[in-house]
Amino acid sequence: MKYFKSVIALTVICALVAVLLALTNSITAPIIEENASAAANEALLVVYPDGGDFTQLDISTYELPATVTDAYSASNGGYVVKLLTSGYGANMVLMCGIDGNGTVTGATCLSSGETLGYEKTYGDSLKGKTVTDIDAVETISGATMTTAGYKNAVKDALNATIILGGGSVDIRSEEEILNDNLSEALPAAEGKFVSWFMVESLENVSAVYEAENGTGYVLVSDEEFIAIDKTGAVLSTVADDIKVTMEANAQLITNSSIEEIDISGYDMPSQVKKAYKTASGNYVFELAANGFGINGDQYYSPSGKPIELKASVTNDGKIIAVLTTAQYETDGIGSACADASFYTQFNGKVEADYSEIEGISGATITTNGYKTAVSKVFEAVKLLEGVA
Amino acid sequence: MKKTNYWKILITGLLKENPVFVLILGTCPTLAMSNSVTSAVGMGLAATAVLICSNAVISLFRKFIPDAVRIPCYIVVIAGFVTLVEMFIHAYLPELYKSLGVYLALITVNCIILGRAEMFAGKNTVGKSVLDGIGMGIGFTLALLAMATVREVIGAGTFAGIEIPFMIDHKIEFFVKAPGGLMVYGLLIALVNVITKGRAIKKKEFNCAGCPSAGVCNGGCKANEVKEGE
């Protein structure tokens, strides 16, 4: 009985207090909210001094970049966008004002765990920029991650305001765009493609992608995506002359097969590690290139390992394609040898015009080693063809 | 006769039993909030409001609250009033709300309030409990004000944000920082010792037996009980 009395007393007191608090809350909550929105309005004015009378937008109805967390529209047609992006190891909350013409009126960092302090001042350098010239703003060296994250977030904000204004912006990444294009050409692949290394000399084709589920290939020709099935029939609707070319290409791809050849009997350059011959008589070489820090026959890339690459060449000495398969170079410098923009330069080169290939500035040793390795395929082909 | 009695209750908290300098209670908010006069007064008045309300309610319900669950009941009542005060400050004094921060919610565990509930309000009438709350609350506020005045004037060269000539050019930042708080508190208690020739400070040592919240928990601590008509 005494026990029950205690429980009842405590329950009654709790209930009374809860009711009292709920009543008070109903009085104070609207005032607190009003204060908060007034304070928020003031913060919005910092990045958009000409704006006013901000209203928060429901951003869930738009497809905005993922960094955008909130958006407010001003009565004079501009916007303020709140963003969450990552800097160096910590998140940054940014606020960015954009006027009706799509120009940045101001950007500020509300909170961050950054250590260098650049996030506090970097917003000023983005003032007056538009979506077309924001990329040109330089990042601060030594705080690249922080400032690049900042810049990209503000660019997202610019894109977001275009979308909010009823326009449309491609917010997909490059890989997403490529994948979408491939899927459109060959829906049967269900969006899963792998790059097919060109071992055959294909006319008018810059790249080939193979469906992971084996339903066919997509050929990239002059920005067009042409699908073929595994029997070599052209699926996409194209002009008759192109169709003929592509059918020929398709035959080469579908009939392609490669076989390793023994190179021990030849006096091969040291860079050539393995050689293969395709059904149509082309050669594919696996090569090892000197990385940064060459010393005689030793490979002194930062990891002590060479750059691995493969190259396909026609039997009359024309490079079809080159691909970096593994590299251990310094991140951000020599590692550029793995970028497609670098190694696709070799496509279609013959020995005579080989010297035109440009190295990567700041990574001269790496790219020279790479170029030397690829140049050895001409010698290797001559040896294998017996014309040397 | 009765009148003097009430007066005595009120004045006790102000001087003879000043919670901060004599009873050594509520040390956490005293130290944390005494770096500026504004937040010290804000904290003092917020705590006073909670103290008066909780004292009144607890003494009103003292016959209804069973002894076994009195502590949880006191805590709920106090926490309730703290939240109430917190809401009002948040709504009407947003600047003060910001500067008090988490310490506003922590009034809940301020020894002074639970201590007075246990020692005084649970045993006395509503009128006396309210007077005790007022006395203790103002005593707490004045003590905070005294400490904050010393710290802000020397440490920041200002008083409640108003610049003081000469001091503003010769500020010693140590005093507004954490170590300065402990130092000033120690010096002021020593000063009270000097003035009262050591009679006022009942506790030469700070130990659990001297803390009313410890008394609350252990059910001990009869030494500091303030009985009616004492």
Next chain:
Amino acid sequence: MDTFKTLAAILLTSVLVNNYVLRQFLGICPFLGVSKKLNQAVGMGVAVTFVMLLATAVTWPIQMFVLNNLGLEYMQTIVFILIIAALVQFVEIFLKKFIPSLHKSLGVYLPLITTNCAVLGVTINNIKDSYGFGESMISSLGCGLGFMLAMVLFSGVRSRIDESDIPEHFKGLPATLVAASFVSLAFYGFEGVVDNLFA
């Protein structure tokens, strides 16, 4: 790796830089009261750390899944303090019944913890700083360890004070507070250490 870095930074910051006792003045009562002897200081420190972790493990989900969902954020203080009081009671009963030896060494400190503002402070701060569950637990661990570190360091200082000849009016609490002031000053040396470690 980044998560690990963030957690390590939270831990070190709460132990060294934002030390609850010496920088934020939370838990001053037990700091002044129970730091006379080393074993007492350690016992109290362990008990506080344990209760902080337990309280965070319970209050965080309650705030996130119950209070926030029901729009009862304003009940935070009441709910948290009741949970802490109940947890302390429960732990005491549990220890008394099942691990009497531990109860003997830690039990005396447990009742003091209910009204220790550091425990309520850490649970509220974790919500205020919008930490996730893992981060909250690490921050509680750090605050508890920081509390223990301050207590242990200060118990050493105090044993020296007791042996010294101090002016009459400074005896007892005033001398203790002035000594605490210097220990707190020493902790200022850690400012910037954590930032530089993880920069």
